[in-house]
Amino acid sequence: MRVVLKVTSSNENYNGGCEYALLDLTPELATLAMRRIAVLNEQKNLDPDLDEIYYWACFVDCYFDPWVESAEDAKEGEGTNSAVGDTLDELKIEDNGVVSVPENFHVAPSQYAAVESEQMVVRADAIAFMAIPKHCSVRVQTAEIPITMLETAAAPAR
Numbered sequence: 001m002r003v004v005l006k007v008t009s010s011n012e013n014y015n016g017g018c019e020y021a022l023l024d025l026t027p028e029l030a031t032l033a034m035r036r037i038a039v040l041n042e043q044k045n046l047d048p049d050l051d052e053i054y055y056w057a058c059f060v061d062c063y064f065d066p067w068v069e070s071a072e073d074a075k076e077g078e079g080t081n082s083a084v085g086d087t088l089d090e091l092k093i094e095d096n097g098v099v100s101v102p103e104n105f106h107v108a109p110s111q112y113a114a115v116e117s118e119q120m121v122v123r124a125d126a127i128a129f130m131a132i133p134k135h136c137s138v139r140v141q142t143a144e145i146p147i148t149m150l151e152t153a154a155a156p157a158r
Helices: 027-046 072-077 080-090 149-154
Strands: 002-009 022-026 053-057 062-064 098-101 115-123 126-132 141-142
Touching: 027 053, 027 115, 027 126, 027 149
Parallel strands: none
Antiparallel strands: 002 022, 002 098, 002 141, 022 062, 053 115, 115 126, 126 141
């Protein structure tokens, strides 16, 4: 399952080109995330002040801005940039924060944002991802993927 997640920034005026994140939510990743949620919940029984756990990990395929257009894209006039934005608008990502996209959903490399220090954030009933856009002093974080979506992604295909 491919998903796009809305991204927010610790700086309301700048996000380093990270409007959204694209992730392949494979059965293996979903199972790993659910295992990590279970570990967190077990640990919360021992220490109720525990809120979330951070894992260093690079699971997000790319952070991107669908409205960025390079000079090369403008010359070619492919319309890729607006097509990605239109698809996300149709799926109502602004309302939901996380949407499943078709397997052929493609983001042009010119729309990618360079990030570092990527992390998976595990919460009691969801996961999210966090990163630092390169050459910035802000953090960006994705919308949460709820455990129900993880369970669906982990289920064997029929």
